[in-house]
Amino acid sequence: MLSMIIANLRRRPTRTVFTAAGIAVGVATIVALLSFTQGLRNTAAGIAHLGGSELSVFQANVSDPTASVLPLSLVSQMQSKPYVASATPLLLMIESIKSEPGAVVFGADPRGFFTRRLVLISGKNEQQAGSGGRGILVGERLASHLHLAPGGALVVHGRAFRVEGVYHSGIFYEDSGAVLPLAVAQALTGRGGETTSVAIDLASNARASTAGKAIERDFPGTQVISTTEQALRAGANATLISKAILVIVVIALIIGAIGVTNTMALAIIERQSELGLLSTVGWSPVRVASLILGEGIAVSVLGAAAGLLLGVVGGDLLVRALGVSTYISPSFTAWGLGRGLLVGVAIGVLGGIYPAWRVTRMQPLKALSGT
Amino acid sequence: MNDSGAEVDVEHVQKRFGKVSALRDVTLQVSSGEAVGITGRSGSGKSTLLALIGGLDRADQGKVLIDGQPIWRRRHPAHARREIVGFVFQRHLLLESLSALVNVEVPLLGSGMRHGDRRRRALSLLDEVGLAHRSAHLPSQLSGGERQRVAVARAIANEPRLLLADEPTGALDSATSERVLDLLFGLRDRLGMTMIVVSYDAALGPRTDRTITLIDGEVVQDTGPAHTVGSENVKPC
Secondary structure (H helix, E strand, C coil): CHHHHHHHHHHCHHHHHHHHHHHHHHHHHHHHHHHHHHHHHHHHHHHHCHHHCCEEEEECCCCCHHHCCEECHHHHHHHCCCCEEEEEEEEEEECCCCCCCCCEEEEECCCCHHHHCCEEEEECCCCCCCCCCCEEEEEHHHHHHHCCCCCCEEEECCEEEEEEEEEECCCHHHHCCEEEEHHHHHHHHCCCCEECEEEEEECCCCCHHHHHHHHHHHCCCEEEECCHHHHHHHCHHHHHHHHHHHHHHHHHHHHHHHHHHHHHHHHHHHCHHHHHHHHHCCCCHHHHHHHHHHHHHHHHHHHHHHHHHHHHHHHHHHHHHHCCCCCCCCCCCHHHHHHHHHHHHHHHHHHHHHHHHHHHCCCHHHHHHCC | CCCCCCCEEEEEEEEEECCEEEEEEEEEEECCCCEEEEEECCCCCHHHHHHHHCCCCCCCEEEEEECCEEHHHCCCHHHHHHHHEEEECCCCCCCCCCCHHHHHHHHHCCCCCCHHHHHHHHHHHHHHCCCHHHCCCCHHHCCHHHHHHHHHHHHCCCCCCEEEEECCCCCCCHHHHHHHHHHHHHHHHHHCCEEEEECCCHHHHHHCCEEEEEECCEEEEEECCCCCCCCEEECCC
């Protein structure tokens, strides 16, 4: 049976290649979109652990965590709680770098753990020494995109800052952004006495879930983000994107299945005599249908394999070509690739079912005469 | 006659295609191991009768029994076809993308035979029709006569007890036709199967035990040993 499936696919190479290519595009789209979703999740998770903190506190019920506004006085109140080891304020500045609007500039306390934990790759951290004011620290991804190095200049909110150093933190948001002293950031944005969030390091005996509930209870109007799921829920936009991607995946599945159905149905009409002959020589309708279904699945697996490759390479290239790598970093997981493959096979199964069913209804004599 | 051939009973069979009556109250019997020729003009119902006997179509009225059982009442007609009937058509109907060997192997798929055994059986069948040396060739690389011989090998792959041939030499020149008929009747003699051959070919007559003539869907002549020796059952036209 397998040799017949392979022979039949090889008999019409153009049709096989075009069908597989159609499926490949669908699977590639799905793989790329899933990688973007995963990247989005990773990015969202980053906001929960800014500065390597165990949890972050934001204003409750905001459309996006970056729109949060908290009074700076909360920081010392939180610091006094027994379950908090350390608390540091972070003022998030969005779209403040014209050339990289996706980059986030963090206004951070120079003596807080956020600034202290930045690992300098080049230059110096003068903010920690208290001499900051005209200086800015730049994340390695942003530095790479803008070709910045210590001594260079970066304009934030219309004001030029000298690049003191380039850092690495391992957190997408931070490495794609820059860090200014909190006071400077507050002055730039006109948000004196305010912060966007408070990054919290917990006491050694405290649990994140328990402490999170305690903070939300002790400081009404705040929400605590300590997990990826919470981060995704907190960001209405991220949720929206995830749902939109799900819809696109389903649409790709339907379009792919219709394509395979169409191709296989045409193949059946063309091959009536051949299928009638198989029935004549004793193949049961189920066996003939299995051949058709098998061909549909085989061409889908071919398409899916090509689609996986295309999705991985194309997703990365697309992000680079569009210059949106500061917003999205595609992340490919085994489960994401597996889902792409599953969708490809599902396209073959769904697309082959109707033609295979038609084969079971075929009268051998009519099929033999091609009527 | 050999007992390994199937018995065929056609009882008062009628078949219509729209307003056209293809077969009208056809009744005939074919004994085990008998070789029967069916002749008649184009449109006389020869191929329709063969298709009904082989279970490729159903009669509107009447019964077709193989060894006393209706083929359509078996577990599935396709299984009955595999187990009992072998077909040879005017067009060889070989699968163009498959080699001669695999074409012969096709009816054996699903028979429960293992791959190696299937291959050996297909090769020995090709050897039987004198084409073992052409086993790897595609149908397009074979002559018309060779293709028909591959089709014959395919028809006997499952050791059928009833071989049905519909104009097996219709697309061949006279010399090749003779060789194909020699092959078919030689196989029938050796394997003892019942054989029904539809043909215009006058050369077929002397080779068969009986000849049935159809005109406008009716049996008008049935000659041979199933009837009184030396007599002919002739219906008025």
